[in-house]
Amino acid sequence: MQDFLFRLSIPVVLTTLLALMLWGAFSATFALLFMLFALLIVIARHGRQLYKLGQWLNDPRFETMPEASGIWGEVFSRLYKMVKQHNQTKQALAAELQHIEQATAALPEGVVILNEANHIEWFNTLARQHFNLDAEHDILQDITYLVRQPEFIDYLHDGDFSEPLLMVPARHDEMTLSIKFIPYGDEKRLMISRDITQFKRIETMRRDFVANVSHELRTPLTVVNGFVENLLDMPDLSKESARRALQLMAEQTRRMDNLVADLLTLSRLENEQSPVHEEPVDMGLLINEVYRDGESLSGGRHSLRLEITSASGLLGNRDELRSAFGNLLSNAIRYTPEGGDIQLRWFERDGQLVYSVQDSGIGIAPKHIPRLTERFYRVDRSRSRETGGTGLGLAIVKYIAMRHQAKLEVLSEEGKGSTFSLVFARKRSSSQ
Numbered sequence: 001m002q003d004f005l006f007r008l009s010i011p012v013v014l015t016t017l018l019a020l021m022l023w024g025a026f027s028a029t030f031a032l033l034f035m036l037f038a039l040l041i042v043i044a045r046h047g048r049q050l051y052k053l054g055q056w057l058n059d060p061r062f063e064t065m066p067e068a069s070g071i072w073g074e075v076f077s078r079l080y081k082m083v084k085q086h087n088q089t090k091q092a093l094a095a096e097l098q099h100i101e102q103a104t105a106a107l108p109e110g111v112v113i114l115n116e117a118n119h120i121e122w123f124n125t126l127a128r129q130h131f132n133l134d135a136e137h138d139i140l141q142d143i144t145y146l147v148r149q150p151e152f153i154d155y156l157h158d159g160d161f162s163e164p165l166l167m168v169p170a171r172h173d174e175m176t177l178s179i180k181f182i183p184y185g186d187e188k189r190l191m192i193s194r195d196i197t198q199f200k201r202i203e204t205m206r207r208d209f210v211a212n213v214s215h216e217l218r219t220p221l222t223v224v225n226g227f228v229e230n231l232l233d234m235p236d237l238s239k240e241s242a243r244r245a246l247q248l249m250a251e252q253t254r255r256m257d258n259l260v261a262d263l264l265t266l267s268r269l270e271n272e273q274s275p276v277h278e279e280p281v282d283m284g285l286l287i288n289e290v291y292r293d294g295e296s297l298s299g300g301r302h303s304l305r306l307e308i309t310s311a312s313g314l315l316g317n318r319d320e321l322r323s324a325f326g327n328l329l330s331n332a333i334r335y336t337p338e339g340g341d342i343q344l345r346w347f348e349r350d351g352q353l354v355y356s357v358q359d360s361g362i363g364i365a366p367k368h369i370p371r372l373t374e375r376f377y378r379v380d381r382s383r384s385r386e387t388g389g390t391g392l393g394l395a396i397v398k399y400i401a402m403r404h405q406a407k408l409e410v411l412s413e414e415g416k417g418s419t420f421s422l423v424f425a426r427k428r429s430s431s432q
């Protein structure tokens with residue numbers, strides 16, 4: 001600083017000395033005029049540099065830095081160093097901020113930063129989706145103007161955030177959000193929103209499933225219970241009546257047995273710890289076996305045909321394939337009235353391998369088709385039960401298809417019949 005002042009004062013001191021000498025040699029007026037002129041030149045030079053500095057500060061880049069020598073050269077170079085350092089710090093901070101923004105955007109949760117007045121300071125992409133926020137207009141808006149559900153406002157004002165709030169956001173009827181507030185810093189709050197729709201759906205499915213199983217078991221159990229009580233109350237029942245009651249009880253226990261067997265099959269298929277044990281399966285042999293089972297189930301009530309036009313075998317699990325193929329055939333038999341036609345086929349189509357069962361049965365209305373593979377979904381409950389159905393057959397088929405990367409195709413027309421096909425990729429083919 002001292003050096004700076006010293007260099008700044010040199011021209012003034014020199015001018016003053018020269019002026020004193022001129023005063024001695026000529027006159028005071030001359031000396032004063034000289035001094036005035038010299039100082040004006042000094043001021044003009046500083047003024048010019050100041051102007052250049054002002055211009056440069058509008059866009060302080062190294063390339064546009066004004067050329068200057070002496071004291072002004074030093075001023076510019078010091079300023080440039082400061083601006084450069086400032087720019088570097090700014091860039092580093094911007095990079096850091098971007099980094100944090102990217103990390104927060106990648107969070108599987110919505111994040112909104114609220115200030116002490118519950119005004120939005122910042123939010124990430126997921127929060128924008130959850131609450132339909134707009135980065136341009138909603139910053140510094142009161143969150144309660146944008147999320148207006150009364151339960152949300154009550155939760156925010158109550159201030160007890162120990163339990164999350166479950167809420168259906170506006171304009172997202174099918175979504176459920178779990179919302180939490182985390183206080184931090186100077187009365188600020190982080191609002192975290194998590195989409196728990198899938199979790200809720202699974203929870204509902206689990207509850208429905210337990211209710212369905214209980215219901216399915218309850219009906220035959222009630223029947224069996226009724227007969228047991230009758231038998232106990234009437235010890236002198238005729239042998240014939242007792243035999244008839246026992247027969248009906250056996251029928252109901254068979255029904256429960258089928259249900260439990262299907263439930264166990266489903267749970268085994270669902271269990272990811274039991275991967276498909278694959279082997280080359282001779283499809284000619286397997287489909288013939290399924291066909292014979294079908295003949296005995298039909299008991300001659302239908303005209304069954306078998307058509308095998310592909311010699312290809314299949315890489316897969318024999319027991320699972322037998323169960324899926326058998327399920328489709330038994331459905332065809334159960335939902336086709338006496339005298340109907342059923343055709344079983346194994347063929348190749350567009351480079352894929354297809355197992356199909358076509359029947360001339362009761363058919364299915366289009367609205368039911370997408371739901372057929374849901375557990376316990378039945379188009380006609382009483383018909384399914386009368387024919388010994390558990391409502392789980394197609395759910396089992398779907399799982400087996402998934403485990404073999406196959407597709408289940410359903411074509412059906414009400415009153416005319418249905419075709420259920422399992423379509424396997426060519427790469428599953430195994431030579432015989």
Ligand code: ADP
Pocket residue numbers: 331332335359361362363364372373377378379380384385388389390391392393394395418
């Ligand atoms: P279920 O044990 O009731 O037959 P599934 O899961 O096998 O259960 O089938 C679900 C429903 O799909 C059946 O209840 C029936 O309404 C319908 N369905 C399945 N296969 C056929 C078919 N071949 N023809 C007509 N309806 C069928």
